[in-house]
Amino acid sequence: MTATKHHRDSEIYSEIIIDLYKNPINFGKLSNPSITLQGGNPLCGDEVQFELKLEAGIVKDIKFTGHGCAISRASESLLSEMIKGKKFEEIERIKDEDVFEVLGNVVQTRVKCALLPLQVLKQGFMKYREKPNIKFASGLGV
């Protein structure tokens, strides 16, 4: 798995993680979201809430709030930017490796932090496909 490859040894986290953690993208709330996806990891206390504006199967806009570690926070910024303007099918095809490609690799013990937002989004979309009229899905993630 790519995640076991380390970034430069002298670094604690990759530059992009530190940068996105300190200056998150798409952080905040939407005025009238089509759906809200809420999830987290109770073991480490990470929590995230994505608000999405959907139109004809496309993510028109997305914002997120919550709290967590630098890796999960950076990954939330990254994914929200990644899926903007994309169709559901494209989002469902996003692989774990795609996250690490942009985020840089993280140590094995922190893989779940990096993948939490992707899991929340994928599980949320699955619920939405089952019931397209839902406005809210919670308990997503690991």
Added chain:
Amino acid sequence: MNSERIKKEFPIFRRKVNGKPFIYFNNAATTQKPRQVLRAISDFYEKHNGSVHRGTSGISAEATELYSNAREKVADFIGAKEQEIVYTKNATESINLVAYSLIKSQIKKGDEVLITKMEHHSNLVPWQQLSKLRGFKVKFVDVKKNGELAVEQFKKKISKKTKLVSVAHCSNVLGTVNPAREIVATCQDKNQDIITLVDACQSVPHMPVEVKKINCDFLAFSGHKMLGPEGIGVLYGKEEVLGKMQPFLYGGDMIREVHLDWTAFNKLPEKFEAGTPNAAGAIGLGAAVSYLEKIGMENVYRHEKELTKYALKKIKYVEGVKVYGSAKERTGVVPFNLGIIHPHDVAAVLDKYGISIRAGDHCAQPLMRELGVVGTARASFYIYNTKKEIDVMIEALKEAERLLA
């Protein structure tokens, strides 16, 4: 007590972590092993391995003798009789042993079990889950803001229905030393028949503990938290209480006589040790006890107190740091957070400096909720730690603050 010299007896400290000398501050989770313990285990397998209590050959007798010598050492260590020491795989199993055995005949529907909000999951989940199965009730003593137990509540919360009181001797999160002896005395004042259990995972490795002084019915601890190997734990039980209690696991060695429709159980402690035991683990634990006795538990306690005092003083100089708990009596555990930086991030920075700490909920989620946090970073000390190592941690924390705040 010379920590630098002690450290040299632990082979693991020859390695480096991320190119730095290895500093181990996660001792409340598990401890490192000295050469003497590792040698006792390999000696057993290389020279004396045979089935304990099974077989008439000399090798089996040797194994049995080493196994029971180790039990004698553990018994002496906490001032118990040999037949009062039951080997388990760890403290979690010790507590489950008591819980499962008691619900077979002594704890019934409508009864009450009193524990505290400070407990490790291992002294909470068994009672909670079995209460749902058996219909007894679990009540909780509160934790005060300073991290001490609201000890006065024991008197109030013990009722005629209370069958068991179970409490941590020391908090694995806050380091608070609870007045176990006073709590047990309160229980007995209220009702002679209340069974008392002390979770001593964080006390037996770190301070002198005498079961007769505490006067509890049961006391549980783990070998791996006191220089011993994993997979060996201890349940101390008063002879008369163990004698009355139903066995937990059934099988070989715990029996005296077996018929197709009935079985007579073995004497103590074998009655509670079904199946082939972890002889190497017990022997390793015996070696760990000898190692600690040579240093002296008073010295261990004093050393950790000194390190804790030093760490608490130094950590104040790190910007944004918040330390949890300010109990008067505490062991070598320092839980803290660095501003809003997630504890896992703090641990990641420290790791780059070769320092291992614990970050997260410390298997005490209800206590985390009481503290109003999802987790903390936690440095916990032992005999091989030094003030110099604490200085390295303080520098690393300042770096974490610079990098992430």
